[in-house]
Amino acid sequence: MRRLWIAAAAVWLPTGVTAGSWVLWSDRLPSRIATHWSGSGPADGFSPATGFWLGALIAGLVAGIAAVVAAAIDDRRIEDPAARVRRTATTRATLILGGSVAGAAAGMWVATAHATLTDPADPRLGWRFGLFLLGLAWGGVIRLIAGPPPRIDVPAAPPVDALDLGPTERAAFSTTLRSPLLLGVLLAATAVMLALAATVQPVLWLACPVPLIAALVSGQVRVTADRRGLRLVAGFAGITVKHIPLERIVRAEAADINPAAWGGWGYRVTPGRSALVLRGGPGLVLDLRDGRRFAVTMPDPRTPAALLNGLRSHTG
Amino acid sequence: MLFRVDVAAAEPLADQIAAQVRGGIMRGEVTAGERLPAARELAEVLDVNLHTVLRAYGRLRDEDLIELRRGRGAVVRGDADAARLRLTELAREFVREARRQGLGETEMLEIVKGATP
Structure with a gap:
């Protein structure tokens, strides 16, 4: 993608400033320069000018090389659209981080060197700290240059199992998932921790809320699928734990969920996918436009899958 | 659901x-x-x-x-009794069809009585 190459080139700009400023300033700089200040007072730390400059230059070079490598990898062909979208997300993150690192390194160097050049006897940082922040913000500029993250296109033809909704029809799905086993285990864990905290290990008081909160969130979950998308609401607390807007969904399907393949029981997040697994067995699986997948186990996932596909093809 | x-x-x-x-x-x-x-x-x-x-x-x-x-x-x-609910639904359907055929309440009750062995 061309914009990513332009962004990768832009990551080099602050490093160019670092290199260029050395050519202009090196013969006027003392061998040791002020490199540390506390608040607005005089400098309280000094370093060799060459070493400090080299450090900033190397940080910029590393960031710049990482950016070019990331852009080059992104240029290689890949068939699976989901994998391509995920890869470009990684490339964007590398470019933005690279821009911030290169910018901050250059900002730090220019700020300190300029402070010494202005008043070698008593260098003050003052407003020049803003140069460091400006450099850090270079990542934001890179983000703008790189453009919005790519999204998977929604196929023009609705999937075969889409619910066929007439123009005057409205539909919504709602179900409550209960997991007495998971709830029991988590409450038992809370009880054991409370008992231990009260008797032998008072530090555990701090950890007691963890299984309790997990129990409140996953013990009873309300799942709704409608024109707003998919929503998971923790039943006891009434908190929305997950909301996937309809326009983020490529397609929905019913699949068999093997907890081992999705990272275990409970709310699981693994690279490229996340899931609420309350039991093994049937589940609703969504393919999202950012290349990720989301799954939630439920007794009859075919109904919400067909509904979401149907709603999707209406708004598509 | x-x-x-x-x-x-x-x-x-x-x-x-x-x-x-x-x-x-x-x-x-x-x-x-x-x-x-x-x-x-x-x-x-x-x-x-x-x-x-x-x-x-x-x-x-x-x-x-x-x-x-x-x-x-x-x-x-x-x-909430699913079995009884099913009967109520059947009765509703029966009443709807009977009304459509222009039957009154007495005639409907007669049909129900006639259907009881």
Whole structure:
């Protein structure tokens, strides 16, 4: 993608400033320069000018090389659209981080060197700290240059199992998932921790809320699928734990969920996918436009899958 | 359970929603103690008037299928009887067809008595 190459080139700009400023300033700089200040007072730390400059230059070079490598990898062909979208997300993150690192390194160097050049006897940082922040913000500029993250296109033809909704029809799905086993285990864990905290290990008081909160969130979950998308609401607390807007969904399907393949029981997040697994067995699986997948186990996932596909093809 | 209504259908929307809940209970998609979607939320996602949903829920309460409690919303009653509900549904269908054929109440009762061995 061309914009990513332009962004990768832009990551080099602050490093160019670092290199260029050395050519202009090196013969006027003392061998040791002020490199540390506390608040607005005089400098309280000094370093060799060459070493400090080299450090900033190397940080910029590393960031710049990482950016070019990331852009080059992104240029290689890949068939699976989901994998391509995920890869470009990684490339964007590398470019933005690279821009911030290169910018901050250059900002730090220019700020300190300029402070010494202005008043070698008593260098003050003052407003020049803003140069460091400006450099850090270079990542934001890179983000703008790189453009919005790519999204998977929604196929023009609705999937075969889409619910066929007439123009005057409205539909919504709602179900409550209960997991007495998971709830029991988590409450038992809370009880054991409370008992231990009260008797032998008072530090555990701090950890007691963890299984309790997990129990409140996953013990009873309300799942709704409608024109707003998919929503998971923790039943006891009434908190929305997950909301996937309809326009983020490529397609929905019913699949068999093997907890081992999705990272275990409970709310699981693994690279490229996340899931609420309350039991093994049937589940609703969504393919999202950012290349990720989301799954939630439920007794009859075919109904919400067909509904979401149907709603999707209406708004598509 | 799936709520599916047709705004262009002759049957009033509240009746359609109530029928969906009855069907859900009959098929076991909603079970005793389970909470139905909040009326406000259901009205929003189906894009119908809040009072339409409240009317449907009110009717289900009058049929002793759900309980309506302030703060807790609509909850399926523990004694909501799927088998009896099925009979009620059949009776409704019978009455509807009988009315369409122009029969009165006495004639309908006669047919029911005649069907009893």
